[in-house]
Amino acid sequence: MTNVIDESGLLAISTRLQRLSDQLRKDGLKIYESYGIQFEPKWFPVIYTLHKKPILSVVEIANEIGYTHPSTISLLKELEKKNLIKSKKDKDDERKRLLYLTREGETLVEKMQPIWDVMVKALEQLTNTSNNLMKAIDEVEYQLKLQGFYQRAELIKENKSK
Amino acid sequence: MTNVIDESGLLAISTRLQRLSDQLRKDGLKIYESYGIQFEPKWFPVIYTLHKKPILSVVEIANEIGYTHPSTISLLKELEKKNLIKSKKDKDDERKRLLYLTREGETLVEKMQPIWDVMVKALEQLTNTSNNLMKAIDEVEYQLKLQGFYQRAELIKENKSK
DNA sequence: TGCAAATATGTAGCTAACTACGTAGTTTTG
């Protein structure tokens, strides 16, 4: 806590969250590199999802990973270019494009499993402090689902004006 | 926890952090709007810093808010365009540009104080769960300072190979 | 059953941060 911003606390929380996210992503990339694997952390959600649920449409993937479908499409394009995934038309619904891991994609997942183990261990070290970051995120997301930040602010504003 | 990604836990933590950050920023903007104030959450760090430390150079601001200087410069440009801040050359060091709040900027800060109070209260509601998010961030950043994510992964890797 | 509404995908362009690089002053040092 050497600077004004950290002292301003909650008001800069969005900034702090983003900074932490960037830092972890950058090191994530370096870790893959150190294993000689060319894999970007942002691809993880798609690859992992298709590993767990082998055939999904674009929108299904988007929902699983919690991104919008345009963001998902751009990830899918990169992964198709890398030959890690492929797609085929859904015969029952001509609108849908069904995605699945290629043989190459499956092989890569197998190679990454031990790396993921290491990452999880390192992240456990980092986050298993007296306030667990992952649990805190879960809890805040749950609170947000109950009532959003904006709605809460509106209610507090109204109460004050009485 | 309805989808594959949330279940993958720590590996998608960077994604989760960013999403939460975006969500809070978007609602932040709406809250300012609901008070009829045209202020973007991303400007907060600069404005707040200049309010607390009235005259700072570009790089000093960047350090205070924890951004790179190019990012800071683009924020400064927006704020100068809004007439919330101004700059003058440092007479002792011709390289430096010293920034400060304009009268208009100071007035806006005064107007925003009650909004910030409301925001802090709403954020306290949201984050004061059994694992406090802000404290968790502090703790993880402290852990990262002791030893980064990459270094930790390297050590775990080496131990395994023995 | 045919048309309106909904759903699935795609494209274009925005945003808020970043890195890499260049230039101009300042400081240090041989």
Add this chain to the structure above:
DNA sequence: CAAAACTACGTAGTTAGCTACATATTTGCA
């Protein structure tokens, strides 16, 4: 005291998400 190294600032271009809009199927209901 001049050259080298450093510091401050700025610009250009990248990235990883987003929203808004467009098009093509499919579904549902009057």
